[in-house]
Amino acid sequence: MIPSLPRPVWLRALNTLYIVAFLIFLFLPLLTVAAFAFNDAPYPAPPWHGFTLDWFFGDEASGRIGLFHDSELLDSILTSGLVAAWVTALSVTVGTTNAFLMERARFPGRQALSVLMLVPLVIPGVILGISILAFASRLAEFADSTFGWDVEFLRPGLPLVVVGQFSYIAAIATLTISARLKRFDRTLEEAAFNLGATRVAVLWHITLPYLRPAMIGSAVIAFLMSFENFNTTLMLVGADTPLTILMYGRMREGATPVLNAVSLFLMVASAILALSLMRRSENKVE
Amino acid sequence: MNHAAHPSTDLEVNAVEKSFADYRAVDRLSFSVNRGSFFSILGPSGCGKTTLLRMIAGFIQPDGGDIRIGGRSMSGVAPNQRPINMVFQQLALFPMMTVGENVAFGLARRGMGKAERLRKAEAMLERVSLGGSAHKKVDALSGGQRQRVAIARSLVLEPTLLLLDEPLGALDLKLREHMKIELKQLQAAFGTTFVYITHDQSEALVLSDLVGVMNKGRFEQLGTPQSLYYDPATPFVAGFVGANNRIAGRVDAMASGLATLTTAEGWTLEARTKGDVTVGQAVLAYVRPEAAVLARDPHQLPGCRRSHSGRVDSVLFDGANSAVLIQESQSKVEFRIALPQTGQFSDLVPGETIHFAFDGERAVCFAAGATA
Amino acid sequence: MTDAGPLWMRRLLLGLLLAPALLWLFLLIVLPHLDLALVSFRERVAPREYVTSLAQYRTFFIEPLYWQIFVRTAILSVIATAVTLVVAFPVAWTIAKIARGRSAALLFMVCLIPFWVSETVRTLGWMILLRESGVMPALLVKLGLVASPPELLYHDATILVGLVYTSLLFMMVPLVSSLESLDNALIEAAYDLGASGFTVLRTIVIPHAAPGITAGCIVVFMLTLGNYLTPNLLGGTSSQWFTEQIYNQFITRFNWEQGAAFGFLLLALSTGMVWLGLKASGQRFADVMQRA
Numbered sequence: 001m002i003p004s005l006p007r008p009v010w011l012r013a014l015n016t017l018y019i020v021a022f023l024i025f026l027f028l029p030l031l032t033v034a035a036f037a038f039n040d041a042p043y044p045a046p047p048w049h050g051f052t053l054d055w056f057f058g059d060e061a062s063g064r065i066g067l068f069h070d071s072e073l074l075d076s077i078l079t080s081g082l083v084a085a086w087v088t089a090l091s092v093t094v095g096t097t098n099a100f101l102m103e104r105a106r107f108p109g110r111q112a113l114s115v116l117m118l119v120p121l122v123i124p125g126v127i128l129g130i131s132i133l134a135f136a137s138r139l140a141e142f143a144d145s146t147f148g149w150d151v152e153f154l155r156p157g158l159p160l161v162v163v164g165q166f167s168y169i170a171a172i173a174t175l176t177i178s179a180r181l182k183r184f185d186r187t188l189e190e191a192a193f194n195l196g197a198t199r200v201a202v203l204w205h206i207t208l209p210y211l212r213p214a215m216i217g218s219a220v221i222a223f224l225m226s227f228e229n230f231n232t233t234l235m236l237v238g239a240d241t242p243l244t245i246l247m248y249g250r251m252r253e254g255a256t257p258v259l260n261a262v263s264l265f266l267m268v269a270s271a272i273l274a275l276s277l278m279r280r281s282e283n284k285v286e
Numbered sequence: 287m288n289h290a291a292h293p294s295t296d297l298e299v300n301a302v303e304k305s306f307a308d309y310r311a312v313d314r315l316s317f318s319v320n321r322g323s324f325f326s327i328l329g330p331s332g333c334g335k336t337t338l339l340r341m342i343a344g345f346i347q348p349d350g351g352d353i354r355i356g357g358r359s360m361s362g363v364a365p366n367q368r369p370i371n372m373v374f375q376q377l378a379l380f381p382m383m384t385v386g387e388n389v390a391f392g393l394a395r396r397g398m399g400k401a402e403r404l405r406k407a408e409a410m411l412e413r414v415s416l417g418g419s420a421h422k423k424v425d426a427l428s429g430g431q432r433q434r435v436a437i438a439r440s441l442v443l444e445p446t447l448l449l450l451d452e453p454l455g456a457l458d459l460k461l462r463e464h465m466k467i468e469l470k471q472l473q474a475a476f477g478t479t480f481v482y483i484t485h486d487q488s489e490a491l492v493l494s495d496l497v498g499v500m501n502k503g504r505f506e507q508l509g510t511p512q513s514l515y516y517d518p519a520t521p522f523v524a525g526f527v528g529a530n531n532r533i534a535g536r537v538d539a540m541a542s543g544l545a546t547l548t549t550a551e552g553w554t555l556e557a558r559t560k561g562d563v564t565v566g567q568a569v570l571a572y573v574r575p576e577a578a579v580l581a582r583d584p585h586q587l588p589g590c591r592r593s594h595s596g597r598v599d600s601v602l603f604d605g606a607n608s609a610v611l612i613q614e615s616q617s618k619v620e621f622r623i624a625l626p627q628t629g630q631f632s633d634l635v636p637g638e639t640i641h642f643a644f645d646g647e648r649a650v651c652f653a654a655g656a657t658a
Numbered sequence: 659m660t661d662a663g664p665l666w667m668r669r670l671l672l673g674l675l676l677a678p679a680l681l682w683l684f685l686l687i688v689l690p691h692l693d694l695a696l697v698s699f700r701e702r703v704a705p706r707e708y709v710t711s712l713a714q715y716r717t718f719f720i721e722p723l724y725w726q727i728f729v730r731t732a733i734l735s736v737i738a739t740a741v742t743l744v745v746a747f748p749v750a751w752t753i754a755k756i757a758r759g760r761s762a763a764l765l766f767m768v769c770l771i772p773f774w775v776s777e778t779v780r781t782l783g784w785m786i787l788l789r790e791s792g793v794m795p796a797l798l799v800k801l802g803l804v805a806s807p808p809e810l811l812y813h814d815a816t817i818l819v820g821l822v823y824t825s826l827l828f829m830m831v832p833l834v835s836s837l838e839s840l841d842n843a844l845i846e847a848a849y850d851l852g853a854s855g856f857t858v859l860r861t862i863v864i865p866h867a868a869p870g871i872t873a874g875c876i877v878v879f880m881l882t883l884g885n886y887l888t889p890n891l892l893g894g895t896s897s898q899w900f901t902e903q904i905y906n907q908f909i910t911r912f913n914w915e916q917g918a919a920f921g922f923l924l925l926a927l928s929t930g931m932v933w934l935g936l937k938a939s940g941q942r943f944a945d946v947m948q949r950a
Contacts, residue, residue: 002755002842005849015752019765022749025823026772029783032793036786045791094678101675116683118947122876122932123687124884126901127921130908131690134697134918167686175947190345191378193366195392195443205391209382228776230887231901235908247778251785251891260786263779270774278767 030267037260044257055261067261073246077262079158080242084226086162087169091222092215094166095173099181099211102174118175120168129235132164157238164232169225173218180214213280220277224270294321295357296446296479297342302351303503304337311337313503314351319447319481319496324473327483328490329500330526335483338500339449342481343372356446366395370447371440375455377432379424385411385435386420392443410442411435414472429457433465434472441476450482454489466492487527491515499523519560521652524572531573531621534654537565544646547571551617556592556646563653571651575609576624578644580631591643596621598638610634612642691925698918714919724903724920731900732927734814735882738821742878743871745822746829753830754837766834773827781891784820785811788892812894820888825881829874836870837863872939873946876932883928900924 036044040052042064058064067073102114120128133156140154153159184207192202208215230244237245243262250259297319304312311334319325327335340346342353344365353360356369371392380388386407393403408420414434419427427435433453440448454462454469470493473480484490490497491511498505499514499522507519518524525532533555535547540559547569548554557571581587584595596612599620608625623642625631634640701713718724753766772780787793788810795807810816840863848858864871889899904924907917936943 002845003758004842004846015748015756018748019752022745023768026769026826029780029787029823030772030775031783032786033779033783043791044786045789046793046796094682097675097678101672101679105672105675107672107676113679113683115944116687117679118944119683120687121947122880122928123691124880124901124924124928126884126886126904127694127925128687130904130914130917130921131694132686133908134914135690135693138693163686167682170682185376185378187374187376187378188380190343190365191372191374192380192391193345193364194343194370194372195439196366196395197391198366198395201395206380206382212382224774228778230777231884234886234905244776244778247782248887248891251778251782259782263775263782266779267775271771274771274774 033260033263034267036257037264039257042256043254044260055257064256065258067258067265070258073243073258073262076241076243076246079240080227080244083158083162083165083242084223087165087226088219088222090162090166091169091173092219094170095177095218096211096215098170098174099177102178103181117171120171123168125168125229125231126235128167129164129232132160132167133235136160155238156236158240160236160238161233161242164236165226165229168232169222172225173222176218176221177211177214180211184210216280217277220273224273295319296321296355297481298354299342300352300354302338302341302348302353304341304346304349310503312341312348315504317498317505317508319479321479322477323495324470324480324482324493326490326494326497327481327500328485328487328497328527330485333500334503335500336451339451339481339483342447343370343449344368369445370449371443371445372449372451373436373440373453375451375453377436377453379432379436379439381424383424384420385416385422385424385427388424388435389420389439389442391439406442410438413475414438430461430465430468433457434468437472441478445478447479447481450480452484454484454486469493491527499526501526518572518650521570521572524650524652529575529622531575533571533573533619535569535571537563537567537569540565545569545651547651549617549619551619553594553614553617553619554592555594555649557649557651558647560650560652563651568654569651570654571649573644573649575622577648578623578642580610580623580626581641584641587641587643591645593641593643595639595641598634598636598640600636601634603632608632610640612640615639694918694921697914698922700915702915714916717916718919718923727898727903728900728923728927730898731883734818734821735879738818738825738882739875739879741818742822742825742829743875746826746833746874750830750833750837754834754840755842769830770827777824777887780823781820781888784816784823784892788816811892812896814893817889817893817897820892821882821885824885824888825878828877828881832870832873833867836867840866868939869941869946872935872941876935876946879931879935880928883924
């Protein structure tokens with residue numbers, strides 16, 4: 001069971017074998033996607049026809065539109081990035097104010113509110129999507145029939161996508177940042193007061209720097225979750241399509257390996273993001 | 287205790303009180319601390335000393351009374367505007383800053399330019415023998431060094447008063463002994479008024495010019511370390527400061543301040559009286575372990591003293607602090623006697639009968655129930 | 659920050675901190691769901707004319723297709739959750755108890771890497787691997803196991819593989835953290851007292867890891883139930899996942915009343931299972947979610 005107890009050789013071998021099989025299972029789909037980004041064939045399928053970079057750099061002249069000339073794909077990456085930036089900014093801001101609210105403030109109903117903050121995490125994304133869609137549409141109808149206003153951002157589109165994703169990513173940011181604030185030693189704040197700092201200076205020089213790792217961490221997570229979100233986005237999307245929705249559409253139709261190229265691009269980007277975050281957390285002194 | 291306002295007084299506490307719910311943490315306490323002195327507040331945990339310190343620092347508002355620092359009343363003055371600084375129990379060094387930034391933090395809050403404050407921080411670090419450490423991370427320092435950074439961080443602001451909240455509590459024994467000496471030297475070098483709270487009587491005795499012994503929100507006694515030790519004002523002080531043998535008895539006779547008392551089991555001894563003690567009254571006597579002398583032969587004891595005897599219960603060897611526990615023959619009361627440093631009597635064995643005597647002037651007795 | 663200063667300032671600060679939280683929770687969670695409930699309880703009798711009724715829910719129970727898909731989704735989700743737990747447990751155990759120091763941290767990190775990439779990309783990988791013209795069928799033919807490439811997509815088993823794959827992360831993290839907190843000395847003591855490996859697992863390990871197991875199962879079940887992408891792409895038209903019904907009603911047919919009712923049924927199922935899971939393991943919701 002554990003190394004300090006006798007483990008028969010067959011059990012150890014089985015364990016190693018299982019871990020290897022598990023890792024193959026984990027990485028097989030990703031490696032396949034990456035490999036077929038370079039296959040010199042119009043479809044991402046075997047057999048191997050040789051190496052090409054067409055699916056990255058090809059243009060109309062070559063007959064193969066590569067990632068960097070596929071304006072529809074590039075636009076959708078930008079759209080996803082824009083949505084993710086908004087969701088990240090909102091989630092980290094609200095996550096931080098929530099952390100102070102839950103850890104520092106005392107008010108009636110605090111316990112109920114703390115439970116309510118976890119609720120978005122157990123509501124399926126599709127349902128978050130349709131409920132916000134229906135509510136926004138009711139508000140839009142109300143604005144239209146009462147004031148004769150046409151409120152554009154209440155119609156399916158990027159603002160609603162941002163709001164829909166924010167509705168549950170904010171809960172994750174709140175959890176992460178609250179957990180760190182809970183561990184904060186408040187005598188540090190007292191010490192800063194005692195050394196002549198004002199309230200604002202204490203917040204700026206002591207408390208927020210302490211929270212910074214959690215804020216950066218939840219920002220990265222919020223950005224990724226938003227960028228990769230599908231379920232909620234699907235229900236709220238309008239004319240501008242984020243990347244996941246566009247990829248989904250093309251995958252149903254059967255796409256060229258340009259999708260593999262964009263996937264590889266995403267893998268590299270996420271890996272860089274993940275590694276830089278881990279480096280940070282390793283160098284960071286608590 | 288009447289301490290009139292005096293130009294050389296840095297801290298005056300006048301009838302300050304604080305209650306939490308129905309618990310009186312600090313009970314109409316008054317005292318003053320002279321400029322440049324080392325003042326300690328000594329008491330067991332829960333005696334109200336931390337509440338008192340936090341009221342001086344401004345983190346807690348007193349229910350009544352007045353705190354004056356440098357002659358100025360502190361009522362309504364926020365903690366970040368008081369001319370005092372504090373060394374926290376766990377030091378509270380800012381982990382997100384370097385040593386230099388920690389020391390320069392308070393200067394920056396005063397709007398001092400960056401070059402100037404870093405220069406001052408470095409100069410201060412040199413004074414606490416940490417020159418060249420400014421760029422280091424706080425957790426790269428040893429416990430003693432962190433201690434010095436915490437003090438430097440406060441002293442660089444040249445406060446009227448430095449408050450220290452059991453700063454040695456977190457250190458291991460050896461380092462604590464060392465830091466005690468260092469603290470005393472630092473205070474002497476800077477000449478800043480220190481107000482130090484601790485539950486460790488040895489720290490208070492070694493470091494302080496004056497010690498207030500605190501119990502249940504009040505001072506039991508305020509005096510020099512010597513007076514606390516040799517002339518305790520209350521049974522609490524006698525029991526709390528230094529080791530003491532406590533013997534309950536009844537007064538048989540009184541002569542020139544010296545009482546002769548007998549325990550319920552009939553052991554008779556002598557002790558100087560403190561406060562109102564009359565013949566026939568129940569009293570508590572305190573005898574320091576080092577006040578008694580030992581002898582195997584009763585004739586070797588100094589003749590002028592009343593001699594006692596007992597059976598050796600156990601020998602507690604602890605180097606210079608070695609002692610022997612004796613069961614007094616008559617009363618079977620346990621009595622602790624320090625072994626002489628000469629190594630004499632180091633061969634005592636349990637069960638052996640031994641004789642001892644002490645000068646009644648060096649023992650003290652209080653009316654029982656006189657707990658201030 | 660809010661426990662000092664004059665009363666008006668504390669009030670103002672509390673208000674400023676409460677505002678974003680209340681706006682978020684009420685405007686985006688509570689009110690939309692109340693509204694959705696209202697929508698699900700109405701019936702359109704003429705254009706722009708509605709009456710309150712249970713018609714939408716009645717349709718669900720009368721039309722066998724709907725409730726069959728509902729039950730099927732629930733059962734497959736339970737199976738997927740159980741399989742995920744069984745697949746993840748040995749790996750979590752290896753990370754928490756067998757591997758040491760850096761190699762444990764490395765193995766954990768490696769196991770988490772695939773989940774930094776979006777579900778769309780991972781599903782694309784499975785499609786390239788499993789479809790008739792894909793890698794696996796070609797490999798089977800090459801090995802001489804089958805004569806012509808079989809279609810490996812569009813089976814229930816394929817959907818399960820995809821769902822388990824996607825859910826592993828959410829099972830691994832709570833499992834590893836709850837197993838790591840188990841003191842090895844307890845296992846050693848049980849052994850020393852004569853327990854077998856299986857007894858140790860049953861009496862020591864599983865009770866200790868129960869909060870982690872519950873947290874993992876709740877999250878995985880909920881995500882599986884609400885998944886759209888994986889069943890839809892790996893199962894094709896035969897996937898028959900309940901979220902697809904919601905999508906169809908809402909987006910394709912524009913029948914919001916029916917879609918809202920379906921949404922509520924799914925929410926009820928998800929909440930009910932979460933509640934059952936908590937009851938069965940004796941856990942509290944807030945504690946479990948903080949672990950997940």
